[in-house]
Amino acid sequence: MDRETLKQALENADLTAYEAEAYLTLVNYGRLPAVDVAKKSDVPTSQVYDTLRSLESKGFVETIDQDQLHAEPSDPVEILRHLRERGELFTDAAEELEDRWEQPDLNDHRVGVVKHAETVLEHVRTQVRDANTAVEVALTADQFESLRGELKSAAKRGVIVHVAIYYESDLDERSTSWDVSMTNLEIRVVKIPGPFLAVLDRSRSYFAPNSRATENYGILINDNILSFINHWYFQTCLWYSWDPLVPNHELPKPYVSLKEFIREIAPLYHDGANIAVTVSGIDIETEEFRTVTGAVTDIDYPNEVRDGSPSLEQLSTYAVVTLTTGEEVVSIGGWGAVYEDLEAQKITLEAISFDYPGQS
Template sequence: MNTAELRAALEEAGLSQYQAEAYNTLLQLGAASATEIADACAVPTARIYDVLRDLESKGYIETYEQDSLHARARNPDEVLDDLRERATLLTDAAEEIEERWEEPAVDTHKVSIVKRFDTVFDRAAALISEAQNEVQLAVTPSQFEELRPALRRAYDNGAIIKLSLHTDEESRTIPNGASFDGIVTEVRHRTLPTPFVALVDRTDTCFAPHAHSLNQYGVLVNDYTLTYVFHWYFLTCLWEVWDTVYSSRSASLPLDYADIRHCVREIEPLLSDGGRVRVAVEGFDTETGKSISFVGDVTDVQYSGGTSSNGAPALSQLAGQVSLSVISGGRVYRVGGWGAVLEDVEATRITVREVTGVS
C-alpha cells in the first residue's frame, strides 16, 4: 500500500483529509514540532494545531511542549485494534448483504420463529378464541384442557373444530365423550407423539415440535398459502388414518362442512343414487374477492383423481382439484375449496340443507 492509499484508508476509517495527512507524515517523521509537520505535509500552518489536538483526542498521537508544541505517534496498538474491528465489521456486513440478496428473509409479519413453546401456545389460544369458521388442532389431553375455554368460544362462534388428540405409550387415557360436548365438532385419537399444531380460519398456523424432539422451537404463520401446506400435513398425518372417538355431528340435516373434500366424500354417493342435494354456500368470489352466498342444487362433483366406483372417494382421489357445480337462480356456479383459483367461488362453508330422491 503506497502513501496515497494509506491516506485514503485512514479517511475511510473516520479521519478527515487533514488528519490523515498529518498522521501519515508523523509516522514518517517519528516526532516533530507542529511547524515541521506542517512544512512536511499539505496541512496549512494555521490549521496544524487544531488537527494535532483532534488526532490526540482520537488516540492516534500525543502532544507535548518543548519550547513549542511537538507531537509523536502513539503506540499503534489501539489504532490497529480499531482498524481491524472496522475491517471485520465491514467484512461481516458484506457477507450479510450477500446472504440477504441471495436468500431474502421471509417477511417477519408472515412467519416468526420463536424459542419458547409458551409463546406458541398463548398465540394459539388467542387465535382460537376468535375463530369464526374452522379450527384444526393437534394437542395432548392436558393441552386440550388448557385450551378448553378458547375452544368453547370458537364453538359458540359457529366454528367447526377438528381435534386430533395424541397420547404416548405411557398414557393412552383420553377424556370421555361428555367432556367434548359444546367444545369440539369431532375428535380423533392418535397414538404417536405429535407436534403441537393449530390452524385457524385458513390463515394462521401455530406449530411446535413434539416434546421429545431434539430441536425445540416454534413457528407462527400468518399466511394463507403456508397455512394450506400445514393443512395437508394435518389432514394426511394427524387426521385421516386415525379413529374417530367423538363427533357432535348428527345424521340429520342440516350438515355443515368447512372442507369441500369432506363434503364431496359424503354427497357423491347420494348423487350417484339419483338423489337431489340442496346446499347453501358461503365464500368468496375468486375474481373479485368479495363475499358471496347462495342456495342451490348440486348438479355435479368434479375431482382430478378419477371418479369413485364404490361409495365415497378416498382422500387420495381428492388430493388435486375438487369442485362442485351448483345451480342457483338460473346460474351454474363452480365451487371450489381452500385455494380455489379456477372455480367461480372459494367456499368457506357448505351446508347440506336438503336431500331427496334417495331410497
C-alpha cells in the same frame, strides 16, 4: 456481598428500607433492645417499634416484651425459602421478558421462531378468540383442556372447529367431562404421536414439537401458502384416517374442506340422492364474501369413480362441485380456487333425500 448490596436485595424481597436495615442489624448483633437497634442502624427511634412489629408479622424477627421491647432474628429457614422463591420469580420474569422481546411481530413477518412451545400455545389461545371461519388443531389432551374454553366459544360463534387429539390411555375417562356435543365442534382421536399444530382461518398456522423432541421451540406462520401446506398435512395425516371421539350423524354437518365433503357425499350423489348444501366463501370475480344455498348437480375430479369415495390422490389436483340455487348455477372450488365461481371456506350439508322410497 457488601451490606448495602444485601440491603438492596432484601428490599427487592418486599422489605422496606427501614425493615431491611433493622433486620441486618439484628443479624449482625443478635438480640437487642429496640432503642439499640435504632442506635446501631439508620432507623429513626420514632419508627423502630413499628418496623420491628412489621418484621415480626413477616416472620423475619421475634420480639420479646421485658422491661422494654427486645428483638432477635428468627430462624432463617423460612426467610431463605422466601428469598430463593423471589429469586426464581425474578429469573422467570427475566426469561419471559426476553422471550416476549424476541418474539416476532407477525404483522411484519411471515414466519417467526420462539424459544418455548408454551409461547405457541398462548398465541393460539389469543388468535382462536378472533377466528372467523375455521380452526384446525392437533394437540394432547392436556393442551386441549387448556384451550377448551376458547375452542368451544369459537364453535358457538359459528367457527368450524376440528380437533385432533393424540391418544392416551386415560382419554376415554377424561373426555367424559368435556361436554363437546356441539354442531361446529368435532374431535377425532389420532393413534400416533405428533406435533402441536394449529391452522386458523387459512392464513395463520402454529407449530411446536411434541415431548419426544430434543429441542423446545415453536414456529409462528402468517402466510396463506405455508398455512395451506399445514392444512393439507392436518387433513391427510391427522384427520381423514381417524375416527371421531363421539360419532355424530346428525344434520346439518359443517365441513372445512371441499375434498372431505366430496369424499363423504360422492357415493350418495351417485346413488341418486338429492343433496342440499350451503356454501360460504370468496367470490372469485368480486373477491367479496358470499353465501349460496342449493342442490348438488355435479361433482368433477380426475378419474371420477361412481362406486365409492374418491381417494385423496384423486382429489389432490382439482375438485369441483356444482350447485343449482334455482336462480343460478355456481361452481364451487376448494382452497386456492381460481377458475370456479366461489372459493369455499365453509360447506354445510343441510339435507339428504331420495326421490323414491327405499332408495339409499
